[in-house]
Amino acid sequence: MESEEYSPKIIAFLCNWCSYAGADLAGTSRIQYPPNIRVIKVMCSSRVSPNFILKAFLEGADGVLLSGCHIGDCHYLKGNYFARRRHAMFVNLLQYVGIEPQRFQMSWVSASEGQKFGEVVSRFVENVAPLGPQKKMVVADRLDALIAEEVK
């Protein structure tokens, strides 16, 4: 395997009704954005609990993006309100422990905002890439596999 420049692995939790559709629109409109995100579709941004985000970091994610409908536009009416409250608390806790604040980001992207989705991902990758691979929270056996890959 030839040596590659470091490319961050980003897990993106996208809500089915707005953000996933927005990402889809970005795709059909051929909007260019960095290919680093790996999408996990959830029905609503409030489905995502801090468990999910921490598990992503445990498994080796370099960054986590959580995107949902704009406030007031949630398909389930209230989900994103709960998500906003919950993650305001969680973002502070993550930073308090020393995880770089650039590694977790929330955004509101609606189904018609394909352009915005491209911009959100580009901005996120720009912020996360200079930090290098996330090694603080990677679980031991996963870390061994990552190191083996790097060495190859």
Next chain:
Amino acid sequence: MTTTNLNDVKKAMRESLSSGAVRTFIGWEQGSNSFRARPAFFRNPDEADGAIFSPACSPCLVRMVIEDLHYPLDGPDDRRPLGIVLRGCDDKGIIELIKDRRICREDVVIIGVDCPGVVDWKKARGRLENEGISYDDLANGEIIWKDRKVALKTSEKEINFNPEKILMSKCLECEGHTPRIYNVLIGEEDKNRTLAPHPKAVLDMEERTPDEKWEFWEDVFSRCIRCFACRNICTYCYCEECAVDPTTLAISEDTSAAEKANRPEWVGRDSTVPSNAVYLMLRAYHGSGRCINCEECDRACPMGLPLRLLNRKVRKDAKTLFDYEAGNRVEDPPLFSHYCDTDPGDFIW
């Protein structure tokens, strides 16, 4: 001294037990030495003679209510209320349980007491030599409150302690010496309830750079042995299926082997830094708006980890972001079960 007369407390306990109004009384009894007391269940009026109320009474009793709910001492059919002795700090725990709808107010009969502050055994243990306390003194001495301060009385001497060097940290920021909810208050009500300021330790930690923070927390996470003592003693951590413990999956006789094998494992039980980080962070996060700062986790931790440094951060954020205080008002809905239009959202792109 405390305005609470122990004999009056015992009398109230004996009366409720003998009248059958209460099925079991939760209080404190003498522990392994004069500085230590442990939670006790007094099930009949004679046993109530063993109750104590002294600076040794550091454990928070609210957890015992939950333990009894899970495994009722008197059997599942006895619906009489439980009795409990509460101080100014513990009443928050009962309020939280009522808010969570785990119990109703009628399920507990509360004897309120006036508490000037209790001993932190870990602090005391380190100071025995300094203060000239021998093991004999420990075994035979009596720990009392003298002028609202802690003192050790033996047959030969009396040792007065500096509060900062002997009291639990939460006692140094006491918000009120008597509880706000009670059936009977034995002692003088503390009319000057205050709110503790934001802890300096948390504010200092927030000022550090990410690298400095990680240096501190990585050391803490590496020392955690995942004994789960903090969770088992915690006033709010009573979930039977714990999100950070994959072995506590709720099963019935119909659960298939495939379901058990494929249960979601958010974090393993290994005690490596990443898993401990997730465990401690998630436990603190689950305490948002629920942690009452009872200091049981710090007291129970065998590794002496600064666990409350995480919980107090979450308490501070609940106050500054959402103006929410745990255990303050029974009418408050739980923090994450409602929202406000004015919730902060600047961190969202």
